[in-house]
Amino acid sequence: MFEFLRKKNKIEPIFEVLGIDMHNHMIPCVDDGSESLEMSAECITTMWQAGFRQMYVTPHFNYPKYPNDEDDITRRYGELKHYLADQGVEMELLGIGGEYRIDDGFADRMKEPRFLTIGSDNYLLLEISLHHHRMGFENIIYDIQMLDQQVILAHPERYLYLDVDSSKFEKLKDQGVIFQCNILSLSGFYGSEAQRRALKLIEKGWVELLGTDMHNTAYARGLQEATQNKTVRKVLEHYEFMNRELIEKTRKKL
Ligand SMILES: [Fe+2]
Secondary structure (H helix, E strand, O other): OOHHHHHHOOOOOHHHHOOEEOOEOOOOOOOOOOOOHHHHHHHHHHHHHOOOOEEEEOOEEEOOOEOOOHHHHHHHHHHHHHHHHHOOOOOEEEEEOOEEEOOOOHHHHHHOOOOOOEOOOOEEEEEOOOOOOOOOHHHHHHHHHOOOOEEEEEOHHHOOOOOOOOHHHHHHHHOOOEEEEEHHHHOOOOOHHHHHHHHHHHHOOOEEEEEOOEOOHHHHHHHHHHOOOHHHHHHHHHOOOOHHHHHHHHOOOO
8 A cells, every 4th residue: 555545544542541421421412522422433433533432411401592401412322322333343331421601592591590510529521602702601601610610611722702811711611620621722623813822822831631623524524634633642742631520520420
């Protein structure tokens, strides 16, 4: 085989150092993530080959686009788990969290809070709009923290309307918000600006978690390529992340 072809298809388990993924959309047909059980199996196999050994799944809860219901998601999670076991996919599924967006329906959600969280320590994966600044979202985060939830902000590097150097991010860190950057941001999958911002946040020491945000086979290819990406490798070499601590702290009695 030609060297460049071999190199293109190469996948190395460089993410073993992280071990666990806490952000992905592998429950099929409930959001913009995986479209079938087969696609989930393919993507999760790639994640395994790239070094991940355990994962939580985190479907979108985003009103009105993905008005998911916790009971339905839990049932579908059971189906996914069975399917992966039948197919001999080795990844250990540890549970379900949600990726909750602070949207127009969020105030209602807060009236009767019933979040799907990561592990027994109630880590809540939260996102805000990718396009529009919602005034006062920090106050909503504070209200959630008052409910004894530990907030993980998903992909802070992707909110391009927030200036990385502004006091906004610093205040969120002071507030105890955990930052989770996407691995594919580091490899340039979302463009050079998200890449630059992810690196900057990491250099500031503000990023505790790296996640795949795996959606479909295009992302799986992206993750495969990321195993050969110099920037990604450098980040893993030079910085520590708390993915493993998260699993040790939060593993539920299964
Ligand atoms: Fe996501």
